[in-house]
Amino acid sequence: MEYTEKLLEYFRNPRNMGRIDDPDGIGKVGNPICGDVMWIYIKVGKNEKGEEIIEDIKFETFGCAAAIATSSVITELVKGKTLKEAEKISNKDVVEFLGGLPPIKKHCSLLAEEGLKSAIEDYKKRKRE
Amino acid sequence: MIYMDYNATTPTDPRVLETIKIYFFEKFGNPSSIYKIARENKKEIEKAREKVAKLIDANPEEIYFTSGGTESDNWAIIGTAFALKHKGNHIITSQIEHHAVLNTCKFLNRIGYEITYAPVDRFGIVDVDFVRKSIKKETILITIMHANNEIGTIEPIEEISKIAKENNIYFHSDCVQTVGKVPVSVKNLGIDMLSLSAHKFYGPKGVGALYVKRGIKIETLIHGGEQEKGKRGGTYNVPGIIGLGKACEIAMEEMIEEMEKVKNLRDKLEKGILEKIPEIVINGHPEKRLYNTLNLCVKYIEGESVLLNLDFEKIYASSGSACTSGSLEPSHVLLACGIPHEIAHGSLRFSLGKYNKEEDIDKVLEVLPRIVEKLRKISPFWEKK
Numbered sequence: 332m333e334y335t336e337k338l339l340e341y342f343r344n345p346r347n348m349g350r351i352d353d354p355d356g357i358g359k360v361g362n363p364i365c366g367d368v369m370w371i372y373i374k375v376g377k378n379e380k381g382e383e384i385i386e387d388i389k390f391e392t393f394g395c396a397a398a399i400a401t402s403s404v405i406t407e408l409v410k411g412k413t414l415k416e417a418e419k420i421s422n423k424d425v426v427e428f429l430g431g432l433p434p435i436k437k438h439c440s441l442l443a444e445e446g447l448k449s450a451i452e453d454y455k456k457r458k459r460e
Numbered sequence: 461m462i463y464m465d466y467n468a469t470t471p472t473d474p475r476v477l478e479t480i481k482i483y484f485f486e487k488f489g490n491p492s493s494i495y496k497i498a499r500e501n502k503k504e505i506e507k508a509r510e511k512v513a514k515l516i517d518a519n520p521e522e523i524y525f526t527s528g529g530t531e532s533d534n535w536a537i538i539g540t541a542f543a544l545k546h547k548g549n550h551i552i553t554s555q556i557e558h559h560a561v562l563n564t565c566k567f568l569n570r571i572g573y574e575i576t577y578a579p580v581d582r583f584g585i586v587d588v589d590f591v592r593k594s595i596k597k598e599t600i601l602i603t604i605m606h607a608n609n610e611i612g613t614i615e616p617i618e619e620i621s622k623i624a625k626e627n628n629i630y631f632h633s634d635c636v637q638t639v640g641k642v643p644v645s646v647k648n649l650g651i652d653m654l655s656l657s658a659h660k661f662y663g664p665k666g667v668g669a670l671y672v673k674r675g676i677k678i679e680t681l682i683h684g685g686e687q688e689k690g691k692r693g694g695t696y697n698v699p700g701i702i703g704l705g706k707a708c709e710i711a712m713e714e715m716i717e718e719m720e721k722v723k724n725l726r727d728k729l730e731k732g733i734l735e736k737i738p739e740i741v742i743n744g745h746p747e748k749r750l751y752n753t754l755n756l757c758v759k760y761i762e763g764e765s766v767l768l769n770l771d772f773e774k775i776y777a778s779s780g781s782a783c784t785s786g787s788l789e790p791s792h793v794l795l796a797c798g799i800p801h802e803i804a805h806g807s808l809r810f811s812l813g814k815y816n817k818e819e820d821i822d823k824v825l826e827v828l829p830r831i832v833e834k835l836r837k838i839s840p841f842w843e844k845k
Contacts, residue, residue, distance in 0.1 A: 339768070342765070342768065343769075343772060345838065348837070348838045349837070349838075359840075363801070363802035363805070363841070364800075364801040364802055365788065365801075366762055366788060366790065366801075366802075366805040367762075368840055368841070369840075370840040390838075391838055391839060391840035392838055392839070392840070393760065393761065393762060393838075393839045393840055393841055394762050394765070395762050395764040395765055396764055396765050396768050398762070399765060399838060435788065
C-alpha cells in the first residue's frame, strides 16, 4: 500500500507544528535509532463547564512522511477536546482519518497515540506535584 | 522533471532505442533457428558480444548474456560454489555489497557454505588486510564490488584480485556501477568474473552479461537450450542484447567526455549544498568515488521526508534509508561505514548522468535548502537559532 493523498497533504502542510514555550505537559516518545521521534506539547485550559480541555497542542517530529503526518493529525483530532475525550483517541482514529496507512508504517500511528497519552500523563503528574 | 537517480537506472539512449526497434516486429526471428531472419539476428548478437567484450577489454567468447546484474551475480557466485564444492565451501565478500551479492551469499550460507564479510572503513573502502587474513584452504571465491551503488566508493579490487590469484582463488566483481561509466579492463583489474547491466548505462532493462575468463569453470544455473554454448539457456533477448551492444559502443566513444561533464555538475552540487546547508555529512570516499555520485546525510531529519518533498518539486533522487523500500533499517552500507543510526536515517543520494544540465543543479540548490529548513523546523533535535 502507498501513502494516501490525504497523508501526503498533511505531510506537505502539517498543522500545529512547532513547540509551545511554556507547556503544561510534554510527551517525548520514539527513538532516533529507529528513525522516529515525536515530541507533543500541550497547554491545558477549561471550558465553560469547567472541564479540562486541550487548549493548544503542538508537535515536533523527526521521521518519515508517515511520522510527520500522523503527528499532525493527532494534534488536530484532539485540539479543543476535553482531556477525557482526548484520552480515548487511538491510533485507529488517526489511520482512519488518513484513509489508511502502509502496514510497515503502522508504528507511526501508534507513536502518535503514545505521544499524546504521554503528554497528558506528564500534565497530570505535574498537577499532582 | 529533474532526474538524479542514475545509479538506480538510466533512460535508454534514443540511439539505442532507434537501433533495437526493428527487432520487435520486422526482425523478430529466433537466432537459434536456421532461416535467414534468424541467422541475421545471430550475427547481430555476435556483434553485440564483440562490443561488450571491447568495452571491458575481454574476448568475445568470454561474454555470456544474462537478464541483468542480479542474474550475473547469482550465476558467478552460486556457479562457483557448485563447481568447486569438492575444493571448499568458503566465500569472502564485503559488508557493503549489493543485495544481489549479499542475499546470494546468504542463500549459500543456508545450504552449508561459510561466508566472511569483510568490513570497510569510514569511507567505505574494503579492508584488504582483513580479506587476506580471512583466506583459508577452503576458500573458493572472493567477490567484491568495483564501486558501491549507494556511496560510489571505488574499491581496491586490483589489490584484492592479486591476493586471490596468489592463493589460487576465483575473483568475481560486481561492476554494475562502473561498466559504461568509467574505463574497466578485466585484464588490468585481474578479474575472473564480472557482472554488468545494460540499464545502468543507457541500455535497455532486463539484459546484462557475465564475463567469465577463459579457463574459469562455473556450474550452469539456467538450464535449457544450447544458447551461450549451453551454459545459459533461454531464447536470446534479441532487442535487449543488441541494445546492450549499442550502449557499449556509445559508452566506448563518449565516456571520457561525459565523465568530465558529469563530475563538474556533481562537484557543483556538492559544493553548493555544503555552502547553503549547515550540518551535512558527505558519505563515501572524498576522491576514490564515482564521479556521478553524491551521498550525504542531512542531520536531524529523515531521508524519506526530504525525498518526498523533492518529489513534490519533480526532483527525483533516492535515499539510502530504505524506508521507502519496505524496510525500516537504515542503509547497511552507511552502517558498515560506522555512521550512527540516527544520522544514517537522514541519507540522500543524488546520482547524476549525461542528461543532467547546469540548470538542474541550480534548481536543486534553490529547492533543497528550503526543504531542509522546513523539516528541521519540525524536528525536535534541531536547535532553533
